[in-house]
Amino acid sequence: xxxxxxxxxxxxxxxxxxxxxxxxxxxxxxxxxxxxxxxxxxxxxxxxxxxxxxxxxxxxxxxxxxxxxxxxxxxxxxxxxxxxxxxxxxxxxxxxxxxxxxxxxxxxxxxxxxxxxxxxxxxxxxxxxxxxxxxxxxxxxxxxxxxxxxxxxxxxxxxxxxxxxxxxxxxxxxxxxxxxxxxxx
Numbered sequence: 001x002x003x004x005x006x007x008x009x010x011x012x013x014x015x016x017x018x019x020x021x022x023x024x025x026x027x028x029x030x031x032x033x034x035x036x037x038x039x040x041x042x043x044x045x046x047x048x049x050x051x052x053x054x055x056x057x058x059x060x061x062x063x064x065x066x067x068x069x070x071x072x073x074x075x076x077x078x079x080x081x082x083x084x085x086x087x088x089x090x091x092x093x094x095x096x097x098x099x100x101x102x103x104x105x106x107x108x109x110x111x112x113x114x115x116x117x118x119x120x121x122x123x124x125x126x127x128x129x130x131x132x133x134x135x136x137x138x139x140x141x142x143x144x145x146x147x148x149x150x151x152x153x154x155x156x157x158x159x160x161x162x163x164x165x166x167x168x169x170x171x172x173x174x175x176x177x178x179x180x181x182x183x184x185x
Contacts, residue, residue: 004138005030005094006131007066007073009108012100014038018046018054019128025050027135029095031057032066063111070094074114075104076130078123081115088171089138097134100127114169153180 006029011017017036021043024031031053033040040057047054060066067073071092075081096112098104103124109115118125118133125133155163171179 003030004028004092005032005070006135007070007094007096008033008036008127009063009096009104010035010037010099011127012037013127014040014042015046016043016100016126016128018043018048018050020131021047021050021054021057023128023132023135025053027139029135032060033057034060034063034066063108067094067096067111072114073112074116075109075112076117076134077103077109077115078117080109080117082117083119084116084134084137085119087114087116087137089140093138095131095134095138097127097131 006020006024008017008020008031011033014036017033017038017040021031023029036059040054040059043054044051058066071094072090073094073096074087075096076084076098096104096108098108116134118130154166166176166179
């Protein structure tokens, strides 16, 4: 199984980071943090049984460095991109979450392979709550990975650009099959 991460960009509230460490432990995510505004030891009180996960959190000063070795990164922004309910999470999907006060910037979203949002009646959720919803949706068995062999076909036949474009759309297996059928005609 591929390693997937929660990438927190400049978190401001230590308790949220502790809660997210617990979630990472429950849903088998690694945790990376970009320039936290506090010492991670302050998050210990809410990390409960995820102290080791918190100790093993990777801290970065540069966002490009934090995501460069990740296979597929989705950024989050209220009302932007695809609904997380419709998005097909893969085994290797990492999730980037922004600051409690302002979320991710447009330039940070541009680094991502896709952008998703959580459908709700209110425009914003607490950071740890949003993380829990997204990790739960990514964990669900019905959110199956797109068959990499199919994506390799696109690269072989049409080049890496088309493969990357299709990957960012995160199509379901059924949608890939339909597309392949149309292209074969």
